[in-house]
Amino acid sequence: MKLNLNTLILFVQDVDKLKRFYVDILHFEIVEEAKSAWLLLKAGNCNIGLHKIGEEYLDNSKGEFKFDNNVKMVFEVDEDINKVREHLLKKDVFMKEIKTFDNYTTLICDGEDPEGNVFQLQQKKN
Known part of the structure; x- marks a missing residue:
């Protein structure tokens, strides 16, 4: 299958x-x-x-809704990840710093949508 x-x-x-x-x-x-x-x-x-x-799953007494989950969406970017991150920051998107790891082939940067769903930008290293 x-x-x-x-x-x-x-x-x-x-x-x-x-x-x-x-x-x-x-x-x-x-x-x-x-x-x-x-x-x-x-x-x-x-x-x-x-x-x-x-509606039965919502608790409006807690203020602005932020979802806490264990899913991360990963998006490949085909342009400079630094420029994409800066563009998103200017749009008031929560973005963490760009990072990478030893022997890792990509640069990565996590962010959150307005309800707290986590996404990651990923760009291949040159």
Whole structure:
């Protein structure tokens, strides 16, 4: 059996807020949309779905929603990772420092979307 990842679905509180992030800032293409409830985005070889989480799972008493999960999306960048990071910082995106490891073939930099979903930028070293 051979499986190919087609779509990664994130359950989110505010689809519209994340639409602005993933479409306006990261420039992903909209594949399909159900206003404020569902958004399917083309992200290279894989789609990302943003699915509104059910009200029964939300706790509005805790202030602004930040999701704590164990998933990290990794995006390869084909331009200078330093410039991409600086561009995102100017858009008020939370970004960590660029780093690498011994015998590692890429530069990496983690960031977070507005609801705390972690993503990583990755650029091959020259």
